[in-house]
Amino acid sequence: MAQSNGDAAKYVYGVVRARRSSRRRQGGINDEPIKVVAQSGLGALTSDVPSGHLDAGRDELLTHAGVLERALKHGTVLPMRFGVVMRNEASVRDDLLNAHREELEAQLGQMDGKIEVNLKGIYDEEKILREVIGESTEVAALRDEIQRKPEDATYFERIRLGEFVTEALDRKRSEDERAIVDRLLAHAVAVEVGEPIHERMAVNASFLVERERQGAFDGALDELAAEQGGRIQFKYTGPLPPHSFVELSVEA
Amino acid sequence: MATAMQQSGSMQPYRGGNRYVARSSSSGLYDVLELILDKGLVIDVFVRVSLIGIEILTIDARIVIASVDTYLRFAEAVNRLDLMATETSGLPEMMEGISEGGASSKTKGVLHGAKEALFGEGDEEEGDGDSGSSKRRRRSSSSSTRRRRRTSSGSSGGGSSGSGSRSKSSS
Numbered sequence: 504m505a506q507s508n509g510d511a512a513k514y515v516y517g518v519v520r521a522r523r524s525s526r527r528r529q530g531g532i533n534d535e536p537i538k539v540v541a542q543s544g545l546g547a548l549t550s551d552v553p554s555g556h557l558d559a560g561r562d563e564l565l566t567h568a569g570v571l572e573r574a575l576k577h578g579t580v581l582p583m584r585f586g587v588v589m590r591n592e593a594s595v596r597d598d599l600l601n602a603h604r605e606e607l608e609a610q611l612g613q614m615d616g617k618i619e620v621n622l623k624g625i626y627d628e629e630k631i632l633r634e635v636i637g638e639s640t641e642v643a644a645l646r647d648e649i650q651r652k653p654e655d656a657t658y659f660e661r662i663r664l665g666e667f668v669t670e671a672l673d674r675k676r677s678e679d680e681r682a683i684v685d686r687l688l689a690h691a692v693a694v695e696v697g698e699p700i701h702e703r704m705a706v707n708a709s710f711l712v713e714r715e716r717q718g719a720f721d722g723a724l725d726e727l728a729a730e731q732g733g734r735i736q737f738k739y740t741g742p743l744p745p746h747s748f749v750e751l752s753v754e755a
Numbered sequence: 756m757a758t759a760m761q762q763s764g765s766m767q768p769y770r771g772g773n774r775y776v777a778r779s780s781s782s783g784l785y786d787v788l789e790l791i792l793d794k795g796l797v798i799d800v801f802v803r804v805s806l807i808g809i810e811i812l813t814i815d816a817r818i819v820i821a822s823v824d825t826y827l828r829f830a831e832a833v834n835r836l837d838l839m840a841t842e843t844s845g846l847p848e849m850m851e852g853i854s855e856g857g858a859s860s861k862t863k864g865v866l867h868g869a870k871e872a873l874f875g876e877g878d879e880e881e882g883d884g885d886s887g888s889s890k891r892r893r894r895s896s897s898s899s900t901r902r903r904r905r906t907s908s909g910s911s912g913g914g915s916s917g918s919g920s921r922s923k924s925s926s
Binding site: 623 | 774784788793795825826831834
């Protein structure tokens with residue numbers, strides 16, 4: 504069994520309420536045990552990492568997410584962003600838990616009984632393109648023109664056509680995004696709307712949802728998705744710890 | 756999908772039953788990558804962590820949007836559409852099954868493509884704030900100004916995204 508020692512650098516996963524320091528069996532990064540470093544009611548989920556440098560890849564990211572997801576099952580957890588390593592245990596107590604005690608306690612209170620749900624919606628390419636062509640005589644005409652000519656004679660027309668489509672999608676995106684967010688926000692506490700990370704992404708938003716209302720939230724999403732009839736395909740990720748709804752006043 | 760298998764015991768996964776909603780837990784890395792890398796508490800760090808071999812997707816994928824490549828791809832997709840079906844657009848119920856299957860695989864393909872296009876770019880984060888890390892920081896900070904947070908206090912239709920500051924959420 505790996506020895507956890509106070510002088511070792513500590514990778515920090517998140518902050519929970521904890522009465523005393525303890526070890527948890529499940530593994531953290533590099534299979535080091537998770538240790539809860541507690542200080543007057545607050546606890547940091549940590550594991551030892553080598554000092555100086557840590558190479559992180561897919562496994563480390565998944566471990567970070569996994570540790571937090573398991574912690575969420577036991578209670579409220581404030582997730583750290585990936586990649587926070589502190590000098591040693593004393594630094595975790597002083598520079599994180601004590602230095603930010605008020606904020607951390609307040610946010611633990613705010614996040615009690617709540618989870619984050621991340622929702623991404625992507626337009627079905629064929630459906631959305633048909634819609635765009637059907638709604639714009641310009642696009643339809645441009646398309647007909649391109650189809651009449653040989654391909655190498657239409658480079659700029661094709662770029663223009665693509666530009667029209669992109670603009671039309673942008674308009675649809677902002678309408679759909681607002682409608683979707685409004686509908687679902689009725690069943691959530693807060694929302695953080697992110698930028699689309701894909702050219703056909705209709706919505707990319709994280710909702711803070713009360714656990715008790717998750718059923719209602721899911722039901723509303725179901726209804727909404729059914730109305731869309733496949734025009735937008737949704738990807739639902741959750742329950743997650745509230746990544747998008749926590750912050751410390753002083754950033755690194 | 757593997758993610759569907761890995762739902763966690765006492766948690767309440769998505770409980771709806773809708774074929775247009777796919778569920779994943781955080782074991783689907785792609786779906787949480789931007790949250791893990793860009794969201795959550797941060798504090799001065801002692802050890803620099805280098806991301807290696809990660810498909811940096813997050814907001815960086817934004818760069819694939821609105822490029823000439825995108826335009827040409829959309830144009831090609833539009834030109835591929837069957838004209839007959841286009842003319843009856845709005846009621847192609849028969850097409851649904853086909854387009855659905857095609858769409859999901861296409862989606863995956865494009866997402867994957869974006870990943871690959873970004874692979875290897877800005878991955879190295881060591882050293883004294885070299886291009887990689889500063890690039891990510893700049894992007895993420897600009898993205899957070901564009902992000903809007905709203906709370907559901909009362910009005911459901913309220914787009915109170917006015918203030919750029921990140922208002923605390925509370926019910």
